[in-house]
Amino acid sequence: MDLHVLDSSDDACFVCANILSDYLKTTPQAKLGLATGGTPEAVYRSIIDHKVDFSQVRTFNLDEYIGLPENHPQSYRAYMEKHLFSKVSIATENTYFPIGGGYDLRIKTVGGIDIQLLGLGSNGHIAFNEPGSSFNSKTRRVKLAPQTIQDNSRFFEPGELQPVEAFTMGLATIMQAKQILLLVTGQHKAEILKRVFDGPVSEDCPASILLNHSNVKVIADKAAAEYLTACV
Ligand code: GLP
Numbered sequence: 001m002d003l004h005v006l007d008s009s010d011d012a013c014f015v016c017a018n019i020l021s022d023y024l025k026t027t028p029q030a031k032l033g034l035a036t037g038g039t040p041e042a043v044y045r046s047i048i049d050h051k052v053d054f055s056q057v058r059t060f061n062l063d064e065y066i067g068l069p070e071n072h073p074q075s076y077r078a079y080m081e082k083h084l085f086s087k088v089s090i091a092t093e094n095t096y097f098p099i100g101g102g103y104d105l106r107i108k109t110v111g112g113i114d115i116q117l118l119g120l121g122s123n124g125h126i127a128f129n130e131p132g133s134s135f136n137s138k139t140r141r142v143k144l145a146p147q148t149i150q151d152n153s154r155f156f157e158p159g160e161l162q163p164v165e166a167f168t169m170g171l172a173t174i175m176q177a178k179q180i181l182l183l184v185t186g187q188h189k190a191e192i193l194k195r196v197f198d199g200p201v202s203e204d205c206p207a208s209i210l211l212n213h214s215n216v217k218v219i220a221d222k223a224a225a226e227y228l229t230a231c232v
Contacts (some may be wrong), residue, residue, distance in 0.1 A: 001182075001197070001216045005225040009185035010042055012221045016037055016117065016183050017046030019217070025050045031107075032059045033116030033174070034084075035127075036076045040117060044083040048133055054090040062127035062174075064097045064116070065163040066141065094166050098167040103139040107173065116177035120184045123147045124192050124205035128168035133159055133206050137170035171209050180216045182207070187223040194227035 006012040014058075020043070024030050034040075061076055068075045073082075077097055085095055096106060107113060120127050123145055129137060130145040144164050156162045174180070184193050196207045197218075210216050220228075 001210060001213075001218050003197075003218045003220065003228065004224060004226075005220055007222055009039075009221045009223075012183060012185050012219050013040070013042035014046050016040075016043045016181055016219050017050065019181060020115060020117070021047055021050035021052050021090070024054070024057060027114065028053060029056045030114050031110050031112065031197050032057060033113040033118075033169075033177055034059050034061050034080065035117045035119045035183075036061065036063070036079045037118045037119045038208075039185055041083055041118065043183065047084065048087045052088065054088040056094075057090060058110055058111055059071075059085075059090065059096065060169075061095075061097045062116075063166050063168040064099050066165040066167065067163045098139045098169055103167075103169070103225050104173050113177040115181060116174060117181045118174070118180060118182045118207075118210075120182060120189055120196070120207055120225075121148055122151055122188060122192055122194060124195060125126060126174060126182075126207045126210075128166045128172070129171050129174075129206040131204050133171055133203060135140070135203060135209050136172050139167065139169050139173050142166055142168050171206060175209060175213055178215065180210060180213055182210060182216060182218045183220075184218065184224040185221045187226065189220075189224045190226040191222060193209045193218075197228055 008108050064076045070077050123131055128142050193206050201208045
């Protein structure tokens with residue numbers, strides 16, 4: 001894995017956005033894999049500033065909650081509309097979420113994902129592939145880990161119903177992306193990022209599968225990279 005450590009989380013997001021925007025400028029028909037969560041919000045803000053043409057781009061989101069209406073503010077479709085889709089020239093029919101089946105085939109049919117943006121869960125999950133997920137997993141319905149439900153409760157109002165299940169791209173699906181950008185920021189991710197880097201490659205830490213991918217850039221701020229002393 002190719003590690004890039006930046007001073008701040010904004011800088012890390014800016015670097016990520018530059019990579020994605022540069023790719024889109026040379027590849028107008030790009031297929032992008034997109035992530036949600038708090039971490040990539042600044043990436044999307046920066047991509048919008050680049051004023052890239054999205055008219056021929058297709059996007060494939062990593063995951064979607066089960067049990068929320070599509071227009072619920074915490075659905076990942078609503079997140080993407082708010083942070084990116086409503087602000088660029090993308091057609092809704094070119095934006096895909098893993099609901100309703102046939103997701104992996106759809107990705108294959110368009111020639112695969114060119115660049116997959118990933119965040120990192122505090123328990124080592126990527127997308128909603130929780131610890132114990134099979135490395136052979138394809139897109140499917142999953143139960144969320146208690147830690148993930150706890151981490152994501154900050155996005156829901158107190159007392160509001162929070163989903164405990166989701167559809168997620170599988171680990172094998174993610175590994176088929178031609179290039180992967182793993183964006184990790186904040187001191188609270190430092191320990192799990194070290195675990196990912198140090199290995200072992202194990203289903204106990206789903207993100208460790210990325211050690212087996214030949215084209216991964218890890219873009220981290222100093223706080224998240226704190227324990228990667230050999231690399232900083
Ligand atoms: C969420 C998402 C992931 C995301 C991760 C980290 O649950 N399913 O795709 O990368 O957890 O989220 P955050 O960036 O808010 O820390």
